[in-house]
Amino acid sequence: MIGVAGCGRMGAPMLGALCRAGFDARGFDIRPPREFGALSEHMTDDAAAFAAGLETLLTVVRDVPQTEDVLFGAQGFVRTASLRRIILCSTLSPRYVLALRARLPEQITLIDAPMSGAQIAAEEARLSFMLGGEDSDLDAAQPLFAAMGSHFHRMGGFGAGMQAKVLNNLLAASHTAMTRLVLDWAEQAGLDQRKLLDLIHTSSGQNWFASGFNQIEFARDGMDDDNTIGILVKDVESALDAAPEDADTALPRTVQALLRTLEPYPSSS
Structure with missing residues (x-):
């Protein structure tokens, strides 16, 4: 069984x-x-x-x-x-x-x-x-x-599959954090969200999170230990646990910190 x-x-x-x-x-x-x-x-x-x-x-x-x-x-x-x-x-x-x-x-x-x-x-x-x-x-x-x-x-x-996964999730975490930041800034600038996402999908900023923003179930979540944003924070930590001894971890830590600040989208601010 x-x-x-x-x-x-x-x-x-x-x-x-x-x-x-x-x-x-x-x-x-x-x-x-x-x-x-x-x-x-x-x-x-x-x-x-x-x-x-x-x-x-x-x-x-x-x-x-x-x-x-x-x-x-x-x-x-x-x-x-x-x-x-x-x-x-x-x-x-x-x-x-x-x-x-x-x-x-x-x-x-x-x-x-x-x-x-x-x-x-x-x-x-x-x-x-x-x-x-x-x-x-x-x-x-x-x-x-x-x-x-x-x-x-x-x-x-x-063990190789897990090593590959945490590295993949480092990118996924950065895409999540930065796409949400970009959308917040775009809202402040008065840009249409749909038009911007369509642009990103066919341009150099393309990423899985932006391309699937309206289908990914956690796209509009804020940080919560029990949801996928919280899991991404955990996954970054898993990657850091296996980082090379001399690795510069500043960028992953910054992404992790950005994820921790996410509020439900659209932002109430």
């Missing part, structure tokens, strides 16, 4: 995609199954029930503390399930991910497979996966990724 731990805005549609593709899959979340609508029959908030028959675990929780709970702590599926494979889809510090190998039984296959594309891509099963692991392990898991995504980037051995 395949299990998805952490069925939030990304994990729930990923579970849905696996079920639609015919996989024997169920989801675990601390929220009761009734909150998941059509997915409720595939959901449980009972850790023991989730662990029964669980062989492949996909973790899509928020951060390292929640990953610790899923693997070793409150849920402790490494202890309670007969796991054969763990696929890490959360965005975590690459240093933390690499250290997991020594903490887990050798017979458990480890793959890091963080994804990109926001909720809309998860709902449409067209996520981009950044993959780290042995080629044979990635080959065996490819049907799962194919059910949930449309782009698959094999970055190297275990």
Whole structure:
């Protein structure tokens, strides 16, 4: 059985995609199954029930503390399930991910497979996966990724996918912060937002966030620890945790600080 731990805005549609593709899959979340609508029959908030028959675990929780709970702590599926494979889809510090190998039984296959594309891509099963692991392990898991995504980037051995993801998210964070700043300045200057976004899309300032501004679910969010802006702040920290010893971290810290100041858009100022 395949299990998805952490069925939030990304994990729930990923579970849905696996079920639609015919996989024997169920989801675990601390929220009761009734909150998941059509997915409720595939959901449980009972850790023991989730662990029964669980062989492949996909973790899509928020951060390292929640990953610790899923693997070793409150849920402790490494202890309670007969796991054969763990696929890490959360965005975590690459240093933390690499250290997991020594903490887990050798017979458990480890793959890091963080994804990109926001909720809309998860709902449409067209996520981009950044993959780290042995080629044979990635080959065996490819049907799962194919059910949930449309782009698959094999970055190297275990941990390489996570390193690529945090670097990608550094750019995503900078695009988010700077696009929002540009739109605020444009409003002050009296520019039409739609016309400016159309211009950016076909000009040198083009970026994923600006091009998808009206489709990306978090585009107008302000900073909150529990939303995607807060997750971007966390992801920048994950990248900084794995930065080279002599790296200049001033620019990432500035982007992180800008994200922390974001208010719901349009700004009330």
